[in-house]
Amino acid sequence: MTARGAVLVFAAAVALAPTPAGAQSIGVRGYVSFGITQLAANETFEAVAGTSQRPIFGGGVQVTNIWKGIFADVGAFAMNVDGERVFVDNGEVFRLGIPLEVQMRPLDVAGGWRLEYGRLSPYVGAGVTYFSYEESSDDDLPGEGVSERKAGALVLVGVDVRLFSFVHAGGELRYRRVTGILGEAGASAEFNEANAGGLSIAARVSIGR
Amino acid sequence: MSRLDARRSRVLLAALTLAAALSTSAIPTGAQQRALPFDLLMSREQAAALKQAWNEHLAYLPGEVLIKFRDGVTPAAQTRALTVLRAGIEERNARWIGDVLWVRAADEPDAEQLSTALQRQPEVEWAQPNYFRRTSAQPNDPSYTTRQWNLDLIDMPRAWDINAGGTESITIAVIDSGVTTVNETFGFPMWTGQRIETVPVPFRVNPDISAARILPGRDFIFWNGPVLDMVGHGTHVAGTALEETNNNVTLAGIAYKARLMPLKVCVGYWEIQIVTSASGIPGFVDPEDEGGCSDAAIIQAVRYAADNGAQMVNLSLGGPGASPAMLDALRYAVDRGTFVAMAVGNEFDDGNPTEYPAAYGPQVEGAMAVGAVGADRTRAFYSNTGSHLEIVAPGGNPRDGSPRGFVWQTTMFPPDFDPFEIVRPRFDRYAEVGSAGTSMATPHIAGVAALLYTQGINQPGAIEAALERFAIDLGASGRDNDFGAGLVNARASLRGFGVAR
Numbered sequence: 001m002t003a004r005g006a007v008l009v010f011a012a013a014v015a016l017a018p019t020p021a022g023a024q025s026i027g028v029r030g031y032v033s034f035g036i037t038q039l040a041a042n043e044t045f046e047a048v049a050g051t052s053q054r055p056i057f058g059g060g061v062q063v064t065n066i067w068k069g070i071f072a073d074v075g076a077f078a079m080n081v082d083g084e085r086v087f088v089d090n091g092e093v094f095r096l097g098i099p100l101e102v103q104m105r106p107l108d109v110a111g112g113w114r115l116e117y118g119r120l121s122p123y124v125g126a127g128v129t130y131f132s133y134e135e136s137s138d139d140d141l142p143g144e145g146v147s148e149r150k151a152g153a154l155v156l157v158g159v160d161v162r163l164f165s166f167v168h169a170g171g172e173l174r175y176r177r178v179t180g181i182l183g184e185a186g187a188s189a190e191f192n193e194a195n196a197g198g199l200s201i202a203a204r205v206s207i208g209r
Numbered sequence: 210m211s212r213l214d215a216r217r218s219r220v221l222l223a224a225l226t227l228a229a230a231l232s233t234s235a236i237p238t239g240a241q242q243r244a245l246p247f248d249l250l251m252s253r254e255q256a257a258a259l260k261q262a263w264n265e266h267l268a269y270l271p272g273e274v275l276i277k278f279r280d281g282v283t284p285a286a287q288t289r290a291l292t293v294l295r296a297g298i299e300e301r302n303a304r305w306i307g308d309v310l311w312v313r314a315a316d317e318p319d320a321e322q323l324s325t326a327l328q329r330q331p332e333v334e335w336a337q338p339n340y341f342r343r344t345s346a347q348p349n350d351p352s353y354t355t356r357q358w359n360l361d362l363i364d365m366p367r368a369w370d371i372n373a374g375g376t377e378s379i380t381i382a383v384i385d386s387g388v389t390t391v392n393e394t395f396g397f398p399m400w401t402g403q404r405i406e407t408v409p410v411p412f413r414v415n416p417d418i419s420a421a422r423i424l425p426g427r428d429f430i431f432w433n434g435p436v437l438d439m440v441g442h443g444t445h446v447a448g449t450a451l452e453e454t455n456n457n458v459t460l461a462g463i464a465y466k467a468r469l470m471p472l473k474v475c476v477g478y479w480e481i482q483i484v485t486s487a488s489g490i491p492g493f494v495d496p497e498d499e500g501g502c503s504d505a506a507i508i509q510a511v512r513y514a515a516d517n518g519a520q521m522v523n524l525s526l527g528g529p530g531a532s533p534a535m536l537d538a539l540r541y542a543v544d545r546g547t548f549v550a551m552a553v554g555n556e557f558d559d560g561n562p563t564e565y566p567a568a569y570g571p572q573v574e575g576a577m578a579v580g581a582v583g584a585d586r587t588r589a590f591y592s593n594t595g596s597h598l599e600i601v602a603p604g605g606n607p608r609d610g611s612p613r614g615f616v617w618q619t620t621m622f623p624p625d626f627d628p629f630e631i632v633r634p635r636f637d638r639y640a641e642v643g644s645a646g647t648s649m650a651t652p653h654i655a656g657v658a659a660l661l662y663t664q665g666i667n668q669p670g671a672i673e674a675a676l677e678r679f680a681i682d683l684g685a686s687g688r689d690n691d692f693g694a695g696l697v698n699a700r701a702s703l704r705g706f707g708v709a710r
Contacts, residue, residue, distance in 0.1 A: 041708070044708055045708070048707070048708055081708075085704055085705045085706060085707055086705055086706050087665075087666050087671065087674075087675050087678075087705040087706060088706060089666075089668075089670065089671040089674040089675070090674075092668075092671065094665050094666045094667070094668075094671055094705075095665050096664045096665045096666070096703070096704070096705045097664060097665055098371060098664075098703075098704065098705070100707055100708070102708055133709065135707050135708055135709055135710065137704070137707060139370050139371060141367065144704070144710075146707065146708075146709045146710050148709070181709055182708065182709050184709075185706075185709065185710045186706045186707045186708050186709045186710045187706040187707065187708055188708055188709060190706065196709075
């Protein structure tokens with residue numbers, strides 16, 4: 001789904017859904033999250049690191065109940081991949097023993113709509129991820145590493161459970177699609193994988209209103 | 210495909226022992242065989258055949274053919290097929306090389322005609338002349354310059370940052386004129402101008418290749434003794450692939466921790482002189498006679514390398530004449546995990562012929578046809594071109610007019626064995642010698658391939674793919690007939706792929 005499509009879906013959902021009961025004034029809550037990401041370039045990362053699932057952690061701020069349950073969310077996340085450089089020939093992977101480190105730092109800006117059913121508060125949202133990607137190897141010479149920043153689409157869905165008056169715990173799925181970094185060279189080109197993002201599932205704890 | 214077993218071979222060879230005698234009319238009456246410390250493999254007839262091939266510019270050794278019989282053909286049927294050779298074959302003139310039979314027919318020098326006649330026999334899968342190959346170098350006077358532009362050109366110094374010379378677990382077989390493996394003086398019969406004398410000829414191991422890295426190897430053409438280089442070509446080629454590096458001595462080589470398996474399949478002036486003198490024939494061999502190599506010896510060596518643990522084979526030799534035996538040998542080697550680098554030849558100005566075994570490069574994944582470029586990355590004027598060319602490496606371009614026109618390595622001091630000047634040669638002194646040719650380009654590929662192997666790319670086909678994938682595109686965009694995939698790039702090949710780049 002493109003960013004534009006996600007925004008349209010979200011707008012339609014807001015227009016058609018009932019106004020949440022018990023509308024309140026604007027609130028602010030901070031959160032931390034920790035989870036795991038299934039990287040979209042799964043063959044590439046399987047080749048380089050032996051796995052395409054990497055831990056992700058981050059935190060952010062959400063401004064809630066801006067209007068009829070609409071919220072705004074800004075979050076910064078981090079995930080790393082440690083592997084080694086490879087050669088790929090007809091799909092067969094040869095590991096070269098040269099350590100490779102990839103750092104991915106998504107900065108997500110999203111808007112969404114939150115409902116409240118008692119202690120439960122499900123939400124959906126969409127937005128933009130500003131994706132920072134850095135790749136380096138041992139003995140890199142100038143120009144051999146990779147440092148890229150690209151914007152991509154973001155869709156999120158989750159649910160919070162109120163534990164105490166200002167403390168919430170929940171779970172969330174975030175899907176990021178970021179092109180323009182992978183797929184043009186390197187192992188990702190060999191596997192024809194161009195999306196640097198993926199699907200994250202995370203637990204999160206929020207404090208605030 | 211079945212291989213004939215030893216018992217069947219013996220049966221066939223016994224059946225082949227017929228009465229044909231080789232002509233000895235050229236040998237003076239009273240000629241005596243001279244004793245040597247080891248048995249000669251090369252007969253006087255073979256030495257004469259090499260001379261004849263050289264002098265008459267033949268593509269094959271006169272009277273010699275290689276034959277492969279169809280599966281399931283019995284020894285009796287094989288013998289029947291060979292009756293097409295009118296005078297029959299002596300046992301010493303027939304030998305099995307794997308499932309290929311080498312035969313020397315005394316009465317019919319035209320090997321192409323022999324092959325055609327044999328090919329018509331229903332028992333025969335194929336028959337071919339025993340082609341005569343030449344080493345692919347243009348030797349030059351010695352020099353003491355230490356410039357190795359060739360290694361910079363393929364980004365070797367930065368490649369060594371990733372992989373410092375490979376490991377001793379890698380063996381590179383240099384199938385060539387040999388690389389001397391002993392520090393020893395041998396008494397060889399030589400014509401000294403008035404008579405045949407036993408002349409002490411000293412040999413010494415290349416001081417810039419650690420003796421611990423040199424395997425005994427094997428001589429497939431000259432004698433049953435230790436491998437000796439009396440040409441200098443094999444030593445030069447081996448130097449590019451794996452000469453000692455970072456030892457403050459002379460020059461550098463690429464895979465300088467790898468082991469060397471010297472396999473001798475080519476002979477030059479001195480071997481032919483020795484065989485001739487050992488046969489009791491007086492006189493000097495024509496100093497213009499540079500010798501050569503036979504398909505029979507080459508295919509034995511390729512198979513030997515694959516069977517004895519060589520992961521890399523360097524073939525800086527070639528010549529015209531399609532050779533199914535060579536193609537079989539290449540496939541045999543690659544199937545056993547051995548990568549092969551082959552020179553495309555230096556005859557661009559002489560009609561740019563397609564030379565073998567390099568022409569088989571595209572047919573055998575894991576065997577590469579290598580051309581040459583000069584220091585300016587343009588095609589070396591001599592380097593053959595064609596659709597079979599797969600990659601290029603530095604070979605030198607003498608028209609450059611500077612030391613950068615040559616590839617420099619440590620090999621025997623050429624004035625010590627110049628047949629135009631010397632009667633009593635010595636092969637125990639070494640110098641930095643500049644040579645140019647696709648012969649010099651080819652060991653760059655074998656050396657980088659050895660590093661790739663230690664880096665983890667341990668299949669010949671994948672090594673070829675990596676070398677081509679990371680080559681620097683030269684000439685027309687993409688693959689072309691002048692440069693193949695381009696100039697080998699050692700560092701990029703060794704780095705391989707990251708995720709995004």
